[in-house]
Amino acid sequence: MGIRKLGAVTAAWALVVLPSPAPAQARAQAQQAVTLRVAITQQVDSLNPFLSVFQAGTEVGRLMYDYLTAYDVKDQHPVEGLADRWESSEDRLTWTFHVPEGKKWSDGQPITARDAAFTYQLMMRDEEAATANGSFTADFESVAAPDDRTLVIKTKQPQATMLALDVPIVPEHVWSGVGDIGDYRNDRTPVVGSGPFVLTEYRANEFIRFKANKDYWRGAPKYDELAFTYYKTTDAAVQALAKGEVDLVNRMGPAQFDSLKDKPGITRNQAQGRRFNEIVINSGAATRTGQPIGDGHPALKDVVVRRAIAKSLDLDAIIAKVNGGYAQRGTGPIPPVFADYHLDRPEPAHPYDPAAANADLDKAGYARGADGIRVSPEGGPLRLRLLGHSGRAYDEQAGEFVKRSLADLGIAVDVRIVSDNQLNESSTAGTFDLVFSGWGTNPDPDFILSLHTCGQRPNAEGTGGTTDTFFCDPEYDALYARQRAEFDPAKRRELVLRMQQRFYDQVPAVVLGYDNALEAYRSDKFASFPVQPDPGGVIMAQNGMWGYYGATPVAASGDTGSGTGLVLGVVGGAIVVLVGAVWLVGRRRGARAEDRE
Numbered sequence: 031m032g033i034r035k036l037g038a039v040t041a042a043w044a045l046v047v048l049p050s051p052a053p054a055q056a057r058a059q060a061q062q063a064v065t066l067r068v069a070i071t072q073q074v075d076s077l078n079p080f081l082s083v084f085q086a087g088t089e090v091g092r093l094m095y096d097y098l099t100a101y102d103v104k105d106q107h108p109v110e111g112l113a114d115r116w117e118s119s120e121d122r123l124t125w126t127f128h129v130p131e132g133k134k135w136s137d138g139q140p141i142t143a144r145d146a147a148f149t150y151q152l153m154m155r156d157e158e159a160a161t162a163n164g165s166f167t168a169d170f171e172s173v174a175a176p177d178d179r180t181l182v183i184k185t186k187q188p189q190a191t192m193l194a195l196d197v198p199i200v201p202e203h204v205w206s207g208v209g210d211i212g213d214y215r216n217d218r219t220p221v222v223g224s225g226p227f228v229l230t231e232y233r234a235n236e237f238i239r240f241k242a243n244k245d246y247w248r249g250a251p252k253y254d255e256l257a258f259t260y261y262k263t264t265d266a267a268v269q270a271l272a273k274g275e276v277d278l279v280n281r282m283g284p285a286q287f288d289s290l291k292d293k294p295g296i297t298r299n300q301a302q303g304r305r306f307n308e309i310v311i312n313s314g315a316a317t318r319t320g321q322p323i324g325d326g327h328p329a330l331k332d333v334v335v336r337r338a339i340a341k342s343l344d345l346d347a348i349i350a351k352v353n354g355g356y357a358q359r360g361t362g363p364i365p366p367v368f369a370d371y372h373l374d375r376p377e378p379a380h381p382y383d384p385a386a387a388n389a390d391l392d393k394a395g396y397a398r399g400a401d402g403i404r405v406s407p408e409g410g411p412l413r414l415r416l417l418g419h420s421g422r423a424y425d426e427q428a429g430e431f432v433k434r435s436l437a438d439l440g441i442a443v444d445v446r447i448v449s450d451n452q453l454n455e456s457s458t459a460g461t462f463d464l465v466f467s468g469w470g471t472n473p474d475p476d477f478i479l480s481l482h483t484c485g486q487r488p489n490a491e492g493t494g495g496t497t498d499t500f501f502c503d504p505e506y507d508a509l510y511a512r513q514r515a516e517f518d519p520a521k522r523r524e525l526v527l528r529m530q531q532r533f534y535d536q537v538p539a540v541v542l543g544y545d546n547a548l549e550a551y552r553s554d555k556f557a558s559f560p561v562q563p564d565p566g567g568v569i570m571a572q573n574g575m576w577g578y579y580g581a582t583p584v585a586a587s588g589d590t591g592s593g594t595g596l597v598l599g600v601v602g603g604a605i606v607v608l609v610g611a612v613w614l615v616g617r618r619r620g621a622r623a624e625d626r627e
Contacts, residue, residue, distance in 0.1 A: 064253040064583050066556065068570075069267035069279040070238075070260055073450055077216040077232065079198035080152075080159040083496055085305075085470055085571055088162075092575045093240060093256070094223035095198035098127060098146055098181075103576040104564045106473040108193040112141060112224065113181070122188035122517060123171075127181040133247040135201050136220065136228045142178035148202035150183070157489070158212035161496065163197045165480040169514075188515045190522060194474035199224065212493075226251050226579040236260055251579055252586045268550075271296065277556055280549040280570040283423055284354025287548040295554035301561065301568045302367040303547035306360060307424070307468045308539045309343075309416075309432065311336050315460025315500040318487040324460020327414055329406045334394045336537035340380035341387035342435045349543050352427045356548060360541030362530030363478050364471050367544075367563070370523055371475045373530040380537070384438050391439060404440035413442040414463035417456055420447050425466045428542070432464075458492065460500065467539070469498060472573055475526050476514055482533060483507050501538035547571065557587035 075084040079091045100111040113127035133141040150173040152159045153166075160167065167173075171184040183192070204222050208214045220241075221229040226248065227240035240256040259276060261267040268286045270276045272293065282290075290296050312326030313336060329335050349357045358366060362373035395407040404412045416432060418425030429445040436443050443464070448456075456462045471478045480486060484502035488495040506529055513525035533539075547568045551559065560580035561567035569577040 063255055064585070065255040065257055066253055066278065066578065066581055067276040068256070068258045068578075069270055069276040070258045071262070071264055071267055071281060074238070077221070077229070078211070078214055079162070079200065079216070080211055081161050083162045089571060090229075090238060090258075091198050092225065093227040093578060094221060094225045094229055095200060096224045097197060098195055098199060099193050101194075101473055101562070101573040103560050103562050103572075103574065103580070106563055106573060112146065112199055116193070118192070123185055125183045125185070125192050127183070129179055129181065131179065133224070134245055135203075135222050135224055136243055136245070137201075137222045138245075139201065139203055139222075140178070141199075141201075141224055143175040143181040144178060145202045146181050146199050147173050147175035148206065149197065149199045152205070152211070153197070156211055157493070158210070161212075161493070163477075164496075165477060165486070166191060166195045166197055168485070188517065190514055190517055191474050191476045194472065194476070196472060196477060226575055227256050248579070251581070253581065253583050256578060271550060271552065274552060274555075277552040278549070278559075278569065279551075280547060280568075282548040282550065284356050284548070287356070287550070288354075290550050295552055296550055297553040299547070299549040299551075299561070299569060300356070301547040301549060302563065302566045303545065303568055303571070304365055304367055304472070304573070305468055305470045305547075305571070306363055306365055306544050307357075307466070307542045308360070308363075309542060310457070310462075310465050310467045310499050310539045311339065311537060312460060312463050312465075313499070313501065313536075313538050316487060316502070317490055317492075318485055318495065319490065320502075321490065323488075323492075324462070326460060327410070327412070327463045328408070329396070329410065329412055330414075330463060332394070333536060334390055335396070335412075337380055338387040338390050338439060339436065339441070340537050340540050341383050341390075342439050343432065343540060343542070344382040344435070345542060346382070348428055348431055352424060352431065353543065353545060356546040357543040360543045362534055362541060363469065363482075364475055364526070364530065365544040367567075368471060368473060368475070370519070371526045373527055373534065375534075380534075384435075387439055396440075398440045402440055403442050411442070412440065413444070416443050416445050416464040416466075417453050417462050418445060418447045418466045419453060420449050428466070458488070467498065470571060479510055479513070479526065479529055482538065483510050499538040501533070501536070503532065503536060506532050506536075553584075555584060556581050557584045558582045 070086060072086045073084050074087045074090060076082040076087055077090065079095055082088055082091055097111045098113050099108045102109045112129055112133065114130045116125060116127045118125045129141065129143045135141055150167050150170065153164060154170055169186045169189055171186050174182050176182065201222050217232050219230050219232065226243050226246045228243050230241050231239040237260060238258040242251040242254055244250045261270065264281055264283060264286060267279045268282060271279045287298060290298055312324065312330050314331045315324040315326055316322050345359045349355065349359065361375050364371045364373065366372045391404060396404040396412065399405050399411065406412065416429055418429045426447055433443040433445055453465065457465050469478060481496060481498040482501040484507055486495045486497040487500055487502060509525055509529045509532065513522050513529065516522040516525060549569050559569045560576040561569055562572040562574060562576055
């Protein structure tokens with residue numbers, strides 16, 4: 031049912047009835063274009079769907095391009111995308127998808143199975159085209175479109191993700207003329223797409239504008255235009271919402287969210303989310319061939335040190351003091367909103383225990399020096415750099431918390447708050463010790479799990495991978511291959527949990543928590559938004575475009591537009607709230623900033 035503001039007010043509120051506009055005035059208002067104005071503070075790394083991995087970039091991509099299948103708005107099961115039906119062979123090695131007639135690109139050209147075949151084939155032969163989503167096609171044997179309506183995919187081994195291929199399908203008649211995928215910006219407007227909105231204007235660091243695709247195959251959106259306006263800080267975005275300058279905002283901090291309580295004309299949504307927040311530990315950055323890169327502290331290759339760091343962090347205290355209570359304790363990279371695959375540990379393997387952490391380091395030979403700073407058996411002092419994002423209060427506050435916690439272990443931490451570009455360059459090159467990061471997770475766990483496989487590390491040129499942690503572990507990789515080929519839900523769940531447990535035990539990162547999604551919108555302008563999942567889900571940062579596509583203006587709903595300021599979302603699950611500083615379009619290996627998809 032989505033989120034909808036309450037239609038009645040309590041006795042504590044005054045009820046004001048305004049006269050209806052005159053007929054001529056009403057006609058003039060009806061002729062005005064209705065625009066959904068969205069505040070955005072994070073980076074768009076690229077408008078090129080083959081390159082974009084930041085959450086903001088992939089969100090824009092979902093508005094422009096449909097996938098072969100989609101995730102249902104209510105429970106996220108696979109539903110019709112560009113294909114309306116599908117079947118597999120008995121051995122699960124051949125999948126046939128059917129693309130019906132009648133669906134069109136925004137320039138009027140018909141959408142066919144050949145467009146999907148072109149997209150997947152491009153990813154299979156061009157490493158740059160596989161930057162963002164190459165894990166989905168890595169085990170494809172062949173892709174063919176024997177006719178305009180039929181797509182046949184053959185895989186090297188059974189692949190459980192075949193109904194969850196999160197790959198934007200692009201129009202062959204446009205992209206076949208692109209020379210270098212890595213250099214293609216995809217910003218020549220209007221951009222030809224298949225989604226509910228058409229990109230019409232883009233200005234870096236200022237705005238992105240769309241018009242509604244009136245010929246969209248699901249039906250046209252209920253309003254005319256969609257505009258994302260860039261704000262340097264979340265504070266500025268929240269102020270714009272309060273002033274009525276924008277209609278929708280997310281990624282709020284606890285204080286910002288609380289400040290909007292009981293504000294007339296504004297409805298808040300505290301939602302289940304799909305993101306996690308983490309500190310990545312440089313346990314040995316290397317290329318996919320094993321060639322070391324970067325300058326991470328060598329002591330971090332020792333799992334004893336990494337586990338001691340994990341034991342020194344009081345996650346409950348971080349949630350209370352930094353998240354304001356709007357989060358849940360972290361375990362693995364799959365948040366509680368995806369309950370089937372979430373690693374639920376009532377008793378953490380690395381409980382908060384500074385005394386035990388100190389004892390472990392003593393036993394491993396990391397003695398304290400005269401200044402209290404521990405020294406490795408090889409003689410190097412344990413002085414670490416922790417990188418965080420400028421403009422993001424969470425990183426600054428949590429960074430100081432981490433600094434104090436590790437100081438109790440005899441580990442000195444230099445917190446460096448830098449720009450998104452600086453952080454991305456350092457984390458990509460492996461020139462860090464610790465860094466704040468995070469990802470969004472899909473209903474199917476394969477993609478997020480693939481980020482920690484050996485094959486997702488960069489090539490010798492520093493491109494081609496989307497690794498999160500540079501983690502490379504044969505046991506983890508073997509479990510990954512098994513879960514990917516397992517179609518029995520119970521058996522696959524067990525393998526996924528074992529993978530997360532292995533990740534948890536080896537500590538290439540510490541998952542700090544799953545933040546609640548804190549959102550708000552002008553309920554005097556828009557009556558309702560679909561949430562995913564429903565109930566209890568998010569409006570923005572969905573697995574799909576439903577929140578924007580299904581937004582209902584007050585005029586279209588027949589509602590009065592009276593805001594209540596109430597929290598109408600169901601509390602539960604979690605989301606990592608990630609904020610960047612600039613918008614960027616260009617060529618990159620694959621972002622490693624915290625606002626990644």
